[in-house]
Amino acid sequence: MKKYNVAILGATGAVGQEMLKVLGERNFPYGELKLLASKRSAGEEVEFQGKKFVIEEATENSFENINVVLCAAENYISEALSPAAVKAGAVVIDNSSAFRLNDDVPLVVPEVNPEDVKNHKGIIANPNCSTIIALTALNELNKYAKINRMVVSTFQAVSGAGVNGIKELDQQISDINSGKTVEIKTFAHQIAYNVIPQIGDFDEMGYSQEEMKMQNEGRKIFHNPDLKVNCTCVRVPVYRSHSESITIETEKEITPEKARELLANADGVKLVDDPASKKYPMPLDTSNQDLIYVGRVRKDISQDNSLVLWCCGDQVRKGAATNAVQIAEVLVKENLI
Amino acid sequence: MKKYNVAILGATGAVGQEMLKVLGERNFPYGELKLLASKRSAGEEVEFQGKKFVIEEATENSFENINVVLCAAENYISEALSPAAVKAGAVVIDNSSAFRLNDDVPLVVPEVNPEDVKNHKGIIANPNCSTIIALTALNELNKYAKINRMVVSTFQAVSGAGVNGIKELDQQISDINSGKTVEIKTFAHQIAYNVIPQIGDFDEMGYSQEEMKMQNEGRKIFHNPDLKVNCTCVRVPVYRSHSESITIETEKEITPEKARELLANADGVKLVDDPASKKYPMPLDTSNQDLIYVGRVRKDISQDNSLVLWCCGDQVRKGAATNAVQIAEVLVKENLI
Missing domain, CATH: 3.30.360.10 (Dihydrodipicolinate Reductase; domain 2)
Known part of the structure; x- marks a missing residue:
C-alpha cells in the first residue's frame, strides 16, 4: 500500500492534536509523520501509536518530501507557510480561514462536494466548523x-x-x-x-x-x-x-x-x-x-x-480535524497525491 | 392613599418569592398581605418589610376580602382556586398558562397592551416568560x-x-x-x-x-x-x-x-x-x-x-413576577379594583 508523508502544522493545539488522533483511528496510510509547531513547543515529545515524535519548529524549510500538510495553525501562520509547503510539492489542507474564499482554493466537505478537490492548486481549505x-x-x-x-x-x-x-x-x-x-x-x-x-x-x-x-x-x-x-x-x-x-x-x-x-x-x-x-x-x-x-x-x-x-x-472533530483527514482520504482515493 | 389586600398564591416558589420582593420594591399600596401555598409549607414564617408573615394553606376559602391575587402556582392549582378567588370578589393575575388563551381572559404585557385589562372578567393572565x-x-x-x-x-x-x-x-x-x-x-x-x-x-x-x-x-x-x-x-x-x-x-x-x-x-x-x-x-x-x-x-x-x-x-422578574405586579399597578391606576 502506498504511504504518504504527512505533516501537521500546529500540532500542539486542540485541532492539531485531534488530527493526529484521527489519522490513527482512521488508519490513514502515513509514512513519515512530522509534527510542526511554534519555536516555543519545539523539542517537546509526543507519543503516537507506540512511537515517540519530537515537535519541530515550523519553518519554510519544513516541507521537503511531505505529501500532505494538515494545517491547524492560525491564519497568519498558514499565510506565511502554506505557499512554501506547496512550493515543496505538498498539498496543504488548511483549517484556517486564510484561503477559503480564494477562487483557486477548493473549500470541501467530503460528504457534500468531494469532487471539488480535483481543482486544487496546492491548497484545499477546510471550512469553518459551524x-x-x-x-x-x-x-x-x-x-x-x-x-x-x-x-x-x-x-x-x-x-x-x-x-x-x-x-x-x-x-x-x-x-x-x-x-x-x-x-x-x-x-x-x-x-x-x-x-x-x-x-x-x-x-x-x-x-x-x-x-x-x-x-x-x-x-x-x-x-x-x-x-x-x-x-x-x-x-x-x-x-x-x-x-x-x-x-x-x-x-x-x-x-x-x-x-x-x-x-x-x-x-x-x-x-x-x-x-x-x-x-x-x-x-x-x-x-x-x-x-x-x-x-x-x-x-x-x-x-x-x-x-x-x-x-x-x-x-474539534467533524468541525475541523476529521473533515481535514477526510479530505486527505479523498486525495488518496482519487490519486491526487 | 387607597390600599389593596393582596394574596400571593404559590408564595414559596421562585416566582412567588419574587412577586413579594417586587411588591415591596415598587411600593405597591398593599393593605392586608396573605401568603398562600400548599399544606406542606403552611406554618412557615417569612419576613417582609420588617414584619413576619405566616404561610397559610391555600383553599377555596382563602380569598375573603382580597382585592388582588397574584397567582404563581401551577396550572392545576390555578384552575382549582382562581374561580373561587374571583367568586370572592378578587381579581386574579395568573402566571400559569391555564387561562391565557381564553377569550374572556386578557393576556397582558403592560408596555404592550395595558388597555386589555379593562376587559377582564376576574382573571387576567400573565404571559409566558419568553x-x-x-x-x-x-x-x-x-x-x-x-x-x-x-x-x-x-x-x-x-x-x-x-x-x-x-x-x-x-x-x-x-x-x-x-x-x-x-x-x-x-x-x-x-x-x-x-x-x-x-x-x-x-x-x-x-x-x-x-x-x-x-x-x-x-x-x-x-x-x-x-x-x-x-x-x-x-x-x-x-x-x-x-x-x-x-x-x-x-x-x-x-x-x-x-x-x-x-x-x-x-x-x-x-x-x-x-x-x-x-x-x-x-x-x-x-x-x-x-x-x-x-x-x-x-x-x-x-x-x-x-x-x-x-x-x-x-x-423570574420581567418574565413573570414584575409583569404580574405591573398588571396590578394598571388595575390600580385605572380604578379597576
Whole structure:
C-alpha cells in the first residue's frame, strides 16, 4: 500500500492534536509523520501509536518530501507557510480561514462536494466548523430541493477557541464556586453561566465574522452563489459540540417525513428525532465522535416550503480535524497525491 | 392613599418569592398581605418589610376580602382556586398558562397592551416568560411596522423550572467536578455543560408547548391573529436570564437606525448595541432587574423588510413576577379594583 508523508502544522493545539488522533483511528496510510509547531513547543515529545515524535519548529524549510500538510495553525501562520509547503510539492489542507474564499482554493466537505478537490492548486481549505456541521446536516435536503435561504442561530462550544477556551470555562466555574474573582482572557466576557452573542469581530452591518462564514462558505460549498443566510452565532458554556437551530427555505416542499427519510440515509449524519421520547441531538451525546446528529425536524408553521431542524456535532472533530483527514482520504482515493 | 389586600398564591416558589420582593420594591399600596401555598409549607414564617408573615394553606376559602391575587402556582392549582378567588370578589393575575388563551381572559404585557385589562372578567393572565421578553423588545417596532412573521431561537435559563432548576444546575456542576454521578430530576437530561432543545411536551407537528406559546400568545397580545411564528426553545446552563435570537419580517422596512431609535425610547427596554465595543445583551448583565435588553440590531441580509436582533431579560422578574405586579399597578391606576 502506498504511504504518504504527512505533516501537521500546529500540532500542539486542540485541532492539531485531534488530527493526529484521527489519522490513527482512521488508519490513514502515513509514512513519515512530522509534527510542526511554534519555536516555543519545539523539542517537546509526543507519543503516537507506540512511537515517540519530537515537535519541530515550523519553518519554510519544513516541507521537503511531505505529501500532505494538515494545517491547524492560525491564519497568519498558514499565510506565511502554506505557499512554501506547496512550493515543496505538498498539498496543504488548511483549517484556517486564510484561503477559503480564494477562487483557486477548493473549500470541501467530503460528504457534500468531494469532487471539488480535483481543482486544487496546492491548497484545499477546510471550512469553518459551524458551516461544516450545518452543511453536512443539510446536504441531502439541498440535493432533493435546493435551499434558497437559511436562518441559523448557533450554540457554540468553548472548544472553538481551542484548549484555552476549555480551560477558561473550567477555571471560571471553579473560581465562581470557590468565591474567587473571575478572570476573563480568551472570550470577550465571562462564559461560565452565561452566553455571549459574539464570535469573531463585527463588520459594518453588524454581523460577526463567524456569522458571515455560514453564507460565504455555504455558497461556495453548495455551488449556489444565490444562497442567502442570516446567522446569529452565540458562544455557550458547553465543551466540544456545537448546536444549531436552522430554518431552511427550499425551492419546493420537503415534507418532514421525506426529510427524515433523506437524513436517515445521509452520509455523515445520524438522525435522532423522537422528541416524544425525549430523543433529539444534544452536545453531550454528540461529542468525541464524527457524525452530525440531526433532529427536531418539523414543518415551518410560519411559511410554505420551509423546514425547521436542530443539529449538533463535535466542533474539534467533524468541525475541523476529521473533515481535514477526510479530505486527505479523498486525495488518496482519487490519486491526487 | 387607597390600599389593596393582596394574596400571593404559590408564595414559596421562585416566582412567588419574587412577586413579594417586587411588591415591596415598587411600593405597591398593599393593605392586608396573605401568603398562600400548599399544606406542606403552611406554618412557615417569612419576613417582609420588617414584619413576619405566616404561610397559610391555600383553599377555596382563602380569598375573603382580597382585592388582588397574584397567582404563581401551577396550572392545576390555578384552575382549582382562581374561580373561587374571583367568586370572592378578587381579581386574579395568573402566571400559569391555564387561562391565557381564553377569550374572556386578557393576556397582558403592560408596555404592550395595558388597555386589555379593562376587559377582564376576574382573571387576567400573565404571559409566558419568553413571550413577555420578546414582545416587550418588539413592541415599538411592531407599532412602527406591523410584524408579520418571527423566527425565534431561545436560550432559556434554568430558573424557568423554578428553584429546582437552579439547584439542579448547581448540583450537577458540583457532582461532575467532584467525580460523582450526575442525577437528573428536573430537566429531561443533564443541563450542566449541555443545552437541551426541549421545554415542555411536544405536539404532533413536533413543536414544544413553549415554542407554540410564542405564536399563540403573541397573536393575542399584539392583536394580530395572522402573526406567524416559528420558534425553537432551548434550555441552556444559565441561571436567570433568557436570551432570544429573533428575526422579524415587517410590512414595511425598518432600517437598523430607525429600529435603534425606536428601541432607545421604548418602555421597559434598554438598548445595548455597540458590538464593536463588545457591548450587547447577555444573561449575566441582565439578571435581577426588570428591563429587557436589546442589541445586535441589524438588517436581515437574506431578505427585504426584515430585521435581526438579540434580547435578554430576567425570566423570574420581567418574565413573570414584575409583569404580574405591573398588571396590578394598571388595575390600580385605572380604578379597576
